[in-house]
Amino acid sequence: MDLKKIGNVKFVYGGVCAARGFKANGIQCGLTHVGASVTQKKNDLAMIAADTECTAAAVYTTNKVKGAPILVTKEHLADGKARAVIVNSVNANTCNPDGYEKATKMAQLAAEALGISENDVIVASTGVIGQVLPIEPIANGMKPLVEGLNYGGNKTALEAIMTTDTQPKEVAVEFEMGGKTCVMGAMLKGSGMIHPNMATTLTFITTDACISAEMLQRALSDNVKVTLNRASVDGDTSTNDMVCIMASGTAGNSEVVTEDEDFGAFSNALYNIMLNLARMMAKDGEGATKLIECAVTGASDEKTAETVAKSVICSSLLKSMIFGEDANAGRIYCAVGYADADFDISKVDIDMSSKSGSITLGHQGCVVKFDEEEAKKVLSEDEIQIIVSLGEGSGTAVCWGCDLTYDYVKINGDYRS
Amino acid sequence: MDLKKIGNVKFVYGGVCAARGFKANGIQCGLTHVGASVTQKKNDLAMIAADTECTAAAVYTTNKVKGAPILVTKEHLADGKARAVIVNSVNANTCNPDGYEKATKMAQLAAEALGISENDVIVASTGVIGQVLPIEPIANGMKPLVEGLNYGGNKTALEAIMTTDTQPKEVAVEFEMGGKTCVMGAMLKGSGMIHPNMATTLTFITTDACISAEMLQRALSDNVKVTLNRASVDGDTSTNDMVCIMASGTAGNSEVVTEDEDFGAFSNALYNIMLNLARMMAKDGEGATKLIECAVTGASDEKTAETVAKSVICSSLLKSMIFGEDANAGRIYCAVGYADADFDISKVDIDMSSKSGSITLGHQGCVVKFDEEEAKKVLSEDEIQIIVSLGEGSGTAVCWGCDLTYDYVKINGDYRS
Numbered sequence: 054m055d056l057k058k059i060g061n062v063k064f065v066y067g068g069v070c071a072a073r074g075f076k077a078n079g080i081q082c083g084l085t086h087v088g089a090s091v092t093q094k095k096n097d098l099a100m101i102a103a104d105t106e107c108t109a110a111a112v113y114t115t116n117k118v119k120g121a122p123i124l125v126t127k128e129h130l131a132d133g134k135a136r137a138v139i140v141n142s143v144n145a146n147t148c149n150p151d152g153y154e155k156a157t158k159m160a161q162l163a164a165e166a167l168g169i170s171e172n173d174v175i176v177a178s179t180g181v182i183g184q185v186l187p188i189e190p191i192a193n194g195m196k197p198l199v200e201g202l203n204y205g206g207n208k209t210a211l212e213a214i215m216t217t218d219t220q221p222k223e224v225a226v227e228f229e230m231g232g233k234t235c236v237m238g239a240m241l242k243g244s245g246m247i248h249p250n251m252a253t254t255l256t257f258i259t260t261d262a263c264i265s266a267e268m269l270q271r272a273l274s275d276n277v278k279v280t281l282n283r284a285s286v287d288g289d290t291s292t293n294d295m296v297c298i299m300a301s302g303t304a305g306n307s308e309v310v311t312e313d314e315d316f317g318a319f320s321n322a323l324y325n326i327m328l329n330l331a332r333m334m335a336k337d338g339e340g341a342t343k344l345i346e347c348a349v350t351g352a353s354d355e356k357t358a359e360t361v362a363k364s365v366i367c368s369s370l371l372k373s374m375i376f377g378e379d380a381n382a383g384r385i386y387c388a389v390g391y392a393d394a395d396f397d398i399s400k401v402d403i404d405m406s407s408k409s410g411s412i413t414l415g416h417q418g419c420v421v422k423f424d425e426e427e428a429k430k431v432l433s434e435d436e437i438q439i440i441v442s443l444g445e446g447s448g449t450a451v452c453w454g455c456d457l458t459y460d461y462v463k464i465n466g467d468y469r470s
Numbered sequence: 471m472d473l474k475k476i477g478n479v480k481f482v483y484g485g486v487c488a489a490r491g492f493k494a495n496g497i498q499c500g501l502t503h504v505g506a507s508v509t510q511k512k513n514d515l516a517m518i519a520a521d522t523e524c525t526a527a528a529v530y531t532t533n534k535v536k537g538a539p540i541l542v543t544k545e546h547l548a549d550g551k552a553r554a555v556i557v558n559s560v561n562a563n564t565c566n567p568d569g570y571e572k573a574t575k576m577a578q579l580a581a582e583a584l585g586i587s588e589n590d591v592i593v594a595s596t597g598v599i600g601q602v603l604p605i606e607p608i609a610n611g612m613k614p615l616v617e618g619l620n621y622g623g624n625k626t627a628l629e630a631i632m633t634t635d636t637q638p639k640e641v642a643v644e645f646e647m648g649g650k651t652c653v654m655g656a657m658l659k660g661s662g663m664i665h666p667n668m669a670t671t672l673t674f675i676t677t678d679a680c681i682s683a684e685m686l687q688r689a690l691s692d693n694v695k696v697t698l699n700r701a702s703v704d705g706d707t708s709t710n711d712m713v714c715i716m717a718s719g720t721a722g723n724s725e726v727v728t729e730d731e732d733f734g735a736f737s738n739a740l741y742n743i744m745l746n747l748a749r750m751m752a753k754d755g756e757g758a759t760k761l762i763e764c765a766v767t768g769a770s771d772e773k774t775a776e777t778v779a780k781s782v783i784c785s786s787l788l789k790s791m792i793f794g795e796d797a798n799a800g801r802i803y804c805a806v807g808y809a810d811a812d813f814d815i816s817k818v819d820i821d822m823s824s825k826s827g828s829i830t831l832g833h834q835g836c837v838v839k840f841d842e843e844e845a846k847k848v849l850s851e852d853e854i855q856i857i858v859s860l861g862e863g864s865g866t867a868v869c870w871g872c873d874l875t876y877d878y879v880k881i882n883g884d885y886r887s
Contacts, residue, residue, distance in 0.1 A: 059878025082619075116804065116807040116808045117806075117808070117833070118803050118806070118807030118808075118815050119807075121484075145800070147803075148800055148803050148832065148835060148836050149837070150836045153748050182798075182799075182800020182801065182804060183799050183836070185799035185801065245795070288590075291804065292803070293802075318538055368787075369726045369878075369882070370882055373878070373882030374883065377882070377883025379883070380499040381563075381598070381599075382563065383562070383565055383600035384598075384599065386535050386599060386600065386709070387566075390533040390709060391534070391535075392533030392534075396534075398534040398535050415565065415600070415632070416536070418565060419566055419567045420565045420599070420600025420601070455878055455880075458881075459879050459880070461786075461879070462790050462874055462876050462878075462879060464790075464876075465791060465794070465874075466791065466793045
């Protein structure tokens with residue numbers, strides 16, 4: 054998909070290894086789970102390791118059921134420092150009586166193999182909930198995993214964190230800050246069990262910029278709100294979601310310690326990373342064939358705009374209709390109308406656009422007559438934009454979702470994913 | 471499906487015509503809509519008419535987009551009286567510039583044909599949103615519709631309000647009140663665009679009991695909360711939902727005017743009607759193959775129990791897994807965990823049951839080992855119960871949903887329904 058560029062950044066290759074001083078690797082250590090129809094033939098254990106200690110920050114799921122790795126990572130990041138990430142797929146290590154112990158063990162194994170403090174290790178798991186995590190494959194895999202770490206290992210690492218993802222999702226940007234060229238890169242896994250108002254999915258971000266842990270946390274928290282938290286695939290908020298960022302400071306800029314111009318440049322780079330990851334994630338939602346982008350304008354405030362946009366992208370009826378390429382405009386009004394926000398429905402206009410053109414579907418609360426063939430053409434593309442104008446103020450928000458397809462049901466009905 | 475019986479009532483035949491003095495009829499007047507793949511060959515216009523004036527009450531959708539018929543019906547019921555219902559399917563008469571005018575016209579036509587006051591007519595429409603309602607077929611159909619009214623017309627009327635429903639949904643009960651035998655009956659349409667916290671769907675209830683409009687409203691509002699508002703098919707709150715009830719008083723009991731014992735008997739009869747309609751509706755959800763009933767117990771209060779139960783029945787991942795008959799217990803914990811309510815997840819137990827047995831899936835926040843074959847057997851039935859025990863208090867609630875299937879996507883992607 055086309056990357057969206059906001060402000061002064063340049064897209065570069067390399068994902069989590071794009072920034073100087075970050076190695077990565079992924080291997081198949083042999084994790085399996087009960088109910089799998091086939092043994093997974095892909096990497097299942099990944100590591101990201103920085104050459105030097107980094108400041109670090111994270112945002113976590115709001116689900117009351119929290120994966121054991123989340124609890125361990127929270128403790129390890131309490132001092133705002135980290136140096137490596139250890140992460141497995143296949144098994145979420147969640148709802149298990151020995152989950153905490155196993156997550157701690159993963160960190161210990163990684164720390165020993167790297168010769169760093171256990172407290173500097175971020176631990177993450179993704180996969181099936183409620184099955185005991187076998188630690189042996191991870192213990193046995195640690196040596197080859199660490200030995201294979203390299204400055205171009207982003208792809209093998211990324212493969213190891215994917216579950217039902219059909220596309221690898223990574224992005225990196227170069228940006229200027231305090232007269233220095235900095236680099237920031239990231240990888241993300243996430244396809245199902247994705248819903249706004251959480252950290253959303255597993256995302257690992259690395260940068261060589263120099264920034265305090267406090268400002269790093271602020272930039273991350275701010276940007277999560279307007280990117281990953283505005284993407285939804287199926288309304289299910291996962292138990293293991295985590296977005297974390299490590300900043301090594303090797304780019305040589307003066308440390309960002311306040312909300313100055315440099316912080317602005319840093320935050321904008323992060324926005325570019327997270328915006329594009331959010332769009333990639335929604336587009337690769339389980340079973341999805343189309344990205345749905347809903348832009349709400351003219352709201353009395355941003356919160357109202359966001360609430361309405363989320364209501365639209367979360368509607369099962371709308372998602373099915375986009376899959377079927379049917380311009381059933383009344384369903385869009387219906388989803389706008391049940392959004393839990395204050396506005397006057399009789400002022401609402403609705404338009405739809407894609408690469409193939411744009412069309413007006415509704416005006417002042419009523420569906421207008423439109424050319425069905427023209428609408429079909431707009432809907433034939435794989436990225437559809439729905440524009441809802443509330444006509445009340447200047448608040449805007451964009452949210453991302455995907456269509457609901459036979460394959461979503463197949464993926465989630467046919468085997469334990 | 472088996473009817474659930476609570477307290478002292480007897481199920482009887484006849485739907486909205488079960489109570490004495492209520493006629494009904496349904497005809498095909500010939501409404502069509504743009505985008506329909508085939509011309510509908512079924513009834514599309516229905517009437518229910520009482521021999522005498524009734525007290526009446528209603529509950530309406532909470533969607534900001536309200537069908538024009540809702541606005542007209544609200545005005546007509548302001549005096550707590552009604553004598554007839556006119557309702558069409560195919561076209562929702564919503565999001566149309568001339569919607570109010572057309573809904574008023576429908577009431578006028580019905581009133582003239584029946585020789586009653588326009589103000590005594592309840593108007594409802596269901597079908598596609600945002601297409602102008604052609605009034606001619608309705609005007610032309612009014613004479614045969616009224617001429618065909620009869621005391622056994624419940625089935626033809628019911629057929630006329632169905633859209634994507636695959637099963638007719640009606641129920642009637644006999645109950646004792648103040649020494650008299652009273653009868654109450656109802657019909658419901660609803661299959662998609664159904665979500666808690668609204669009046670939910672089109673439901674028409676008739677009774678020969680004598681009760682004031684005020685007490686009728688109270689009984690209806692109370693019971694909607696614990697029945698129809700606890701059923702969800704797809705999370706989409708419709709624009710045209712309405713539940714209305716007419717009470718003719720011909721059973722001869724002393725008028726119910728306060729919350730006395732008679733009110734209790736009346737309300738229990740209504741609960742039996744609405745509980746069974748809610749279950750029928752969920753089970754016949756668009757594309758559904760299974761009813762999912764989630765019972766939450768041990769909550770600190772009823773609201774908490776309801777929030778958790780709704781979270782479970784609304785989870786797309788859980789709905790897909792029930793369709794696939796896969797006992798992925800972690801997904802149930804996940805849906806419980808993101809419910810917006812206060813409780814301690816480490817106290818939560820999860821069980822599952824059906825006609826084929828019952829099985830424990832989780833204990834104190836952790837998935838337990840269970841027999842996969844046994845779980846498959848439980849899941850093979852068409853009514854599945856999930857029991858979530860929060861272990862904190864005595865609050866309970868039951869909510870109803872259905873599985874998410876290929877056919878849901880087909881119905882909502884393939885044609886304009």
